[in-house]
Amino acid sequence: MNTANITWMLAETGIKAFVIVNIILVMASAEVWLERKVCAWIQKRNGPNRVGPFGLLQPFADVVKLFMKEDIIPAAASKNFHRLAPLLSLMMAVAVYAVIPYANYVDVMGHRVYLGIAPNLNIGLLYILAMTTLGVYGITLAGWSSNNKYSLLGGLRSSAQMISYELSMGMALIGVVLVSGTLCLNGVIDKQVGWFWHWNVFCQPIAFIIFTVASFAETNRAPFDLPEAEPELVGGFNTEYSGMKFGMFFLAEYANMATASCFIAILFFGGWQLPFPQEMLGLKDGSVQLALAQFSSFFIKMLLFIFFFIWVRWTVPRFRYDQLMSLGWKILLPLSILNALFTAIAIIVFKL
């Protein structure tokens, strides 16, 4: 690899990474606004409507407020880990976006630029799973380092829950991987080309349901938001956090929700594929217009799932902890193993 190639690669990756990180953070704030508006709509209220038009600037006001707050570290806390935990959480939430493809590619000055930092990574799915498991450390350490029994319980609960549901999530993924024959995210999307009935959700419906339920648990969202169950645990693992450190956990939670939505859209709803064959648009591969169409297709799918996450949060009551564990281990895990088994048998029998 010569120097010019390396320079081009570094410049390209750097620009992409800069843009994507900024979009994630703005998206996370936009999700907070969306969550409050949808929640208000479901509960027949108005929601935020004071700051900016339709209250659109409310999340920025919240961020400013969080910055102004005093940053308290409890005297008996383990200080370094208390500082490290929110960083770790946010870092892992953002790192996942490195492999997500946002559209296919555009040709710029003779170079083929893929839209996404490393969408053709051979181990894309494993990378995402690895980063989400590392995200557990942030929460566990936050719970432990606060030196508070409620925090500790919240942190342990959350990590136990995330580990349990990761299993069924991984097993559900095996069905999708068997159907698409690759772990690379662009490869999975390429297999779902054409009309929308080629999307994986129609040949892997059980995997889709298991995966969606598991991602609710993975992101610690209702109905599985036991780590921050207010009535029993004060505030869960982030009880002792204030100021922008609390804000970082908050951002990480919403970034994770967006990740889960992207992931569902890519694996089961064709990612950036349009719902009809893209030849019908009459645009050639690598043109900016086609990339824009693909990006909007992806973005709309992602927004729909974010809306779904919020909708579930404000309509379904919280599970009890033993119910959560028995759902994960006794229903979802066997079901996902059976799904993988039947998919494998079907592939051999029908020579797919």
Next chain:
Amino acid sequence: MDLQFILFFVFGTLAIASASATVLSKNPVVSAMALVFHFCTLACVYFTLNAQFVGALQVLVYAGAIMILVIFVIMLLNLGNEKAFAEKFNYRKGIAIMLGASFIIMLATSFLSKNYITNQMPASSLKNGTVEKIGLDLFTSYIYPFEAIALLLCVAVVGAIILAKKKISH
């Protein structure tokens, strides 16, 4: 300097530093977190060897599954700092450190005093690290060891449950 060289030296140094932190720190949680970091740096070293699948598994299995379990146990037992580690320098520790140092010196001299070095990697190793190649070999040539490993994991799960469950007194 090549990109691969830079990556190897950066991650190799970090790996050695975090391994030393694991052994030297008194607080078990610091040790465990240093080990997690060590596993991640080692995964990066695997990437410089074109072993992508093994690198991803390293993070997924070691950092994601095994170390979470270890941290769980440490938090469950609520261990404090180990007191006697910093005590007087006894002869056993001295012998251990001397043996370790001489082992490293022996390795270094035997590896680096040769008049040739192996710095040519066959081109096939680029393909060997991918999921497809390893999966193919695993389920054809190595299918019996694979089944044996499945059995071992099953036995380990049963054993762990029997060992760790509370005795119910009647």
Next chain:
Amino acid sequence: MIHSVPLEYYLLLSGIIFTIGALGVLTRRNAIIIFMCIELMLNSVNLTLVSFSSFLGDTAGQIFVFFVMAVAAAEATVGLAIVLALFRNQQTIYVDEVNLMKW
């Protein structure tokens, strides 16, 4: 043939990590830390296997690493269960205080 970092450097790195792990096993008293040092040693062996696999152009080494990881996972579950049982019965996990069977 691809020009790369010499195999000897990888082996030396692996040897250093192995030595650190072995020193940890010999000098620490906390059973969990001893356990973590064993993981360190296993990992250094994995590094050797992966580097030989890459330099020989053969997948066998990487498949062995896969097996080593599975064994390490099995070892972790059983080992930590033993540590828990030990703590429940003896209220300590320092290996020099567990001397019931010592004569």
